[in-house]
Amino acid sequence: MQRYFVPPSAMQSERVVIEGGDAHHIARVMRMSSGMRIIVCDGEGRVWEVELLAVRADRVVGRRVAEREETAEPPIPIVLVQALLKGDKMDWLVQKATELGVTALYPFVAERSVARLDGASDKAAHRQSRWQAIAKEAAEQSGRSRMPTIARPIGVGDVEAVLGPALRGHRVFIADEALACRGDAPSLFMCLERIRADAANVPVPPIAVIIGPEGGFTDAERERFAALGAEPVGLGRRILRAETAALFALSLITATAD
Numbered sequence: 001m002q003r004y005f006v007p008p009s010a011m012q013s014e015r016v017v018i019e020g021g022d023a024h025h026i027a028r029v030m031r032m033s034s035g036m037r038i039i040v041c042d043g044e045g046r047v048w049e050v051e052l053l054a055v056r057a058d059r060v061v062g063r064r065v066a067e068r069e070e071t072a073e074p075p076i077p078i079v080l081v082q083a084l085l086k087g088d089k090m091d092w093l094v095q096k097a098t099e100l101g102v103t104a105l106y107p108f109v110a111e112r113s114v115a116r117l118d119g120a121s122d123k124a125a126h127r128q129s130r131w132q133a134i135a136k137e138a139a140e141q142s143g144r145s146r147m148p149t150i151a152r153p154i155g156v157g158d159v160e161a162v163l164g165p166a167l168r169g170h171r172v173f174i175a176d177e178a179l180a181c182r183g184d185a186p187s188l189f190m191c192l193e194r195i196r197a198d199a200a201n202v203p204v205p206p207i208a209v210i211i212g213p214e215g216g217f218t219d220a221e222r223e224r225f226a227a228l229g230a231e232p233v234g235l236g237r238r239i240l241r242a243e244t245a246a247l248f249a250l251s252l253i254t255a256t257a258d
């Protein structure tokens with residue numbers, strides 16, 4: 001059954017009103033008609049089965065038939081703090097991180113990011129809304145009931161102000177390429193194994209992972225993230241591309257949490 005995220009305001013009563021691109025998708029792409037059913041999510045974890053009552057390309061009206069239990073969300077918040085990557089790598093990573101269950105993604109412009117972006121610029125706002133639309137589509141496709149929040153890109157100077165509050169209470173790991181190949185260095189895998197082994201006594205906490213840019217972290221960035229309580233970890237013996245590192249780290253975290 002097709003799934004759509006609508007703002008909570010569209011689901012105040014038994015009636016659900018869907019407009020814009022989703023209405024067009026229902027009417028023109030999926031060619032649905034009244035009597036047919038869709039799944040509607042409010043993005044905050046509540047899911048309903050909805051029967052279509054009136055279908056137009058600009059406006060669809062339905063009625064909530066039954067609330068459904070949401071089962072596709074990880075039991076803990078999972079946060080990715082990702083250095084800005086060049087080209088459409090971020091688009092791809094937003095989609096994959098959403099499929100893997102990420103709750104929030106904070107892009108930051110690292111010293112050695114190939115791409116440059118001023119977080120306060122219109123271009124940054126445009127990239128953020130583009131990524132949020134990609135996250136919506138990936139959440140619908142993967143059967144999620146919560147839509148990840150894609151934050152506005154920040155500069156490293158804003159890390160404390162933005163991530164301090166956002167990561168409070170999280171276990172924060174920074175994947176540091178300098179720890180690759182170092183047998184004595186802690187690995188993300190081992191740290192997560194320990195969290196899982198302790199889960200009977202200590203509930204698995206919210207987990208955040210920080211991934212650097214194509215050029216790697218500077219020492220100043222390492223210090224900034226250390227000030228947030230980030231624990232440096234390795235991701236194995238090889239130097240992974242940033243997007244591979246993010247996918248690998250999120251896969252380990254999701255496997256631990258799910």
Ligand code: SAM
Pocket residue numbers: 174175176177178179180181210211212213214215216217233234235236237238239240241242245246
């Ligand atoms: N230019 C850097 C170098 O050659 O050392 C590599 C940076 S790597 C392409 C991009 C990011 O992926 C790193 O900043 C780190 O966050 C992560 N990463 C890649 N391989 C890793 C590993 N083996 N251990 C920990 N982090 C890794």
